[in-house]
Amino acid sequence: MAGFFGGIGGSRLPLNENDIENVLTAMGDGNLSDIDEFEDSDDDCDPTAIERLVLEGLDSGDVLLDQSYAEPIPDQGQCLPPPSAVSFGEDISCSSANTNNIPLQVSQLPSHTINTPTPDNFAQRSSTRSSSSHSPTVSSSRENRNSTRRNTANIQPVQPNSTNRSTFSIQNQPSTSRPDLWKETPFEDKPHNFEKPSVRPVQAPVEYFKEYFDDEFYELISLCTNNYFMRKSGRELKTSRSEIIKLFGIHIMMGCIPYPRVTMYWRAGIALEKITSKMSRDRFQALRNALHVVNTDIQPPSQEPNVLWKVQPIIDQVRNGCYKQERTPGYYSIDEQMIPFTGRCAVRQVVKNKPRPVGLKNFVLTTSSGLMLDFEIYKGAKTMFEETRLGLGPSVILHLARSVPVGSCLYHDRYFTTIPLIEELNKRGIHSTGTIMHNRIPDRTSLKFKKDSLMQRGESQQMVRDSSVLVKWKDNTTVTLASNCTGASTTDIVKRWDRKNRQYIDVPAPKIVMNYNKHMGGVDVLDQQMEYYRTFIKTKKWTLKVLIHFLDLSLVNSWRAYKNDCLANKYPRNKTLDLLDFRLEIAEVLLNSPDKQRRSSDEDTMEINVPKKFKKAIKPSISLRYDGYNHLPQFDDLKSPRACQNENCKSRTKTRCIKCNAYLCIARNQNCFKDFHSA
Template identity: 55%
Template structure:
């Protein structure tokens, strides 16, 4: 465990808010690895406005200066080990990735913001309504099941030396059987063939022993080792399945409109080192998946999170990298909604350069020059109070509902006011409350 001491007196310091902000460089650098599954995004990376123009930022460092050399810049807080012999906290901080994004100083002004027009047409209705199996085949076609049967036969031959003789038709039955088991769930697979409680659609399609043999040998790749291009991909054994779903998503018609980016959980409780627990989710245990959907909730692209994913690498950090990766499937001119785990001011600037509008909730420590915002304290705000600050093409809006909400956008502000219904506990009835347009739009289209 690391001890925090003053660099001059060497006295131990209690861990408080000032100490944490000093270690984080007032929240301007991405210096921490967050273990919480719902807080995996980096802290904001903005310039240090407290430094002189030619001065470089300093970080906590316990290494003394060399004799005869220049003194190394250190902060007023020194991070050292205690007597327990644990790993050095300084080394841990130095080994973490630090990303600095240089930005010109921002001046936040209390002024009106002109909303950009969003004259989007409704998503076109399909000319012909196809059958469910035809929609299913957009994702998993006959070529996919043929490839699955070949890989399964090859794996069984390598493993046992026997011939499995499975076909794409049998693979379809296996897939459909598991879909049925997902709908009608039993504690044990063998119970589907047990007398009095068996499911006739399953028992008539395949025997229990044949299903277990296919399950144990099911493969969608031809080799037992990852190819060179997937050497860092822990999902390489199921990548063909992922690609099949992505190719199906690409067939969905896209028009300029409103889209939302968020994280979801692919439910999975088996053994997998990528499995995560994300609280406050309907299915909290599974694989984390970043998705972009239409305002109606139709998924058009996704990216499964597995750590060092090259597709999610960007100097702005993981949160903005996810948004910039997923909007590659969205037409330019669209408006993208996302929550506070993705939103940063540099991200909104980048979206503007790429021809996209963006709106999202934001945390205060991701706002550059936030000390100059001069927002009222939350306790001094009444329900329905609105405060707005504008800097160039970015607008920040603080609105008090039951709690204060901070939002940022490059297209919609708080100048336009709408009326929303909110329940008042004291009066025990619904009352009209003023709400900025940025909040009502976010609530309407953030799926």
């Protein structure tokens, strides 16, 4: 006991309240190893210290067995007796005219361990303590302490009484189970035997694009654009669905054939005929400046606060197109994507080490080949996700992984990865792998990884805890990966450049590193394909920049779905359109869209009296026809020739008699004009 309380030699320090609290904790846990050193001379303990500790616990409320059973004590009529009136093991109650008796029961400690502190007892104990050192026998004191050690194991806390919710008792400190530590043990990899997706027939390129931009969406854009132009200028823009379709077709063509300036597409000598023949320069600029997808300038009050409400319709339109893509168990990746914009915007971000570091940040879910399946634009602190208890990065993963099939393998980088995220995805039946930072590893003090300087190139080390595994591998530098499905049980050989020998060498790499490098780059592939033919546009309006970005994003995603169908149907490579030809074909279809909608099959079966475009020509009277004077031919500038009005002539002509107002053909071998006026 002297060692436990820090006593030195024969003169021991008196026990304070902290020491006694440690003794009670050991007694409550059933651990008597630190109490076995009590000796006869350990009488320096202040007998009132334990009693003061208990009473202070009663006053502060720290000794409640269960806070749910305690009710606040009213201020009026409540009292506690002085310490001298407290008898441990008995009920403490007080009463008044306005309150009922509220018993307070203290934990049932042995009666001989703690006595009631009274003035008489203090005097008696002082005299006893002073004379105990001269007493020749200490057998009674030793027997009392032995009985105390035997009875401490039988101490039971008072059970809460459902009928009397004001019962108090001393609460033993709960024994916290020690968490599992990271151990260098083998890890069993989970199998990834995914089935191939179903095969669907290859469609025309424009059919893939219509999954994102349909006719109803074009109608919405034309309506909102007309209303916005009317509100701002007071004039009518008079745009239509077909004109909006041609506007998007021109933007796609500009991405395929870029010019330094937009106005150069209409400049003489270098003008692009496919664009200039469909729309004038001033009309293009007027439509682009007034382009809108919402029919108001103020956010509707019924909606939740949304910074992106001006572009929310196109976000929902493209997201619904992504939801139409087939999802099967396989490899998926989640990463950041930038919507480039350097102007003013409330949600503009700066992400270093990105090809376009300034703009709007977009979290994207793709397959390992680069097909986008879902996305969410970051809205700053107002970004709302379902699971926020694990942090922003894990909440993004859990939000985008809602549509990922069970059994799939999800890859992400260290911006998102945490050990609680890996464990949560494991509970949901999703395999997860990602790089991780060391400050996000719980209980990292138990990790026994080697120092970076002591590891050789290609060396790896594995630590396992429950269903999670950590793998540290050194290439040029060290990298740590966390997973719930793949470890470092197997290795493969990769080619790496050796600077010292200036040649490629074989470096062993664990399986988790090989899978991560193979399936993580889905979002990077998507960004790379968008940069090939990104539509050039310089504007201060972030809304227009977002609209054009999602136009390019839909084109790339449509081409990826088209290429996957070609591979599934085993199309030859020379018959599969590349991304440039795919965009050009869609642009050609949009630029040549009809001005009016075609009639549906139901309308063709109905009998509708449609007025004729051209009325039947009225023949002149006989007297006017054969009067013989002032009949002169005139050539009319018409888009299409008219039918000759001479009898038995089936030719068409643009020559007209100015007096008879009849079209009559004049040819080298046939002169209907002369025959018509001859009697």
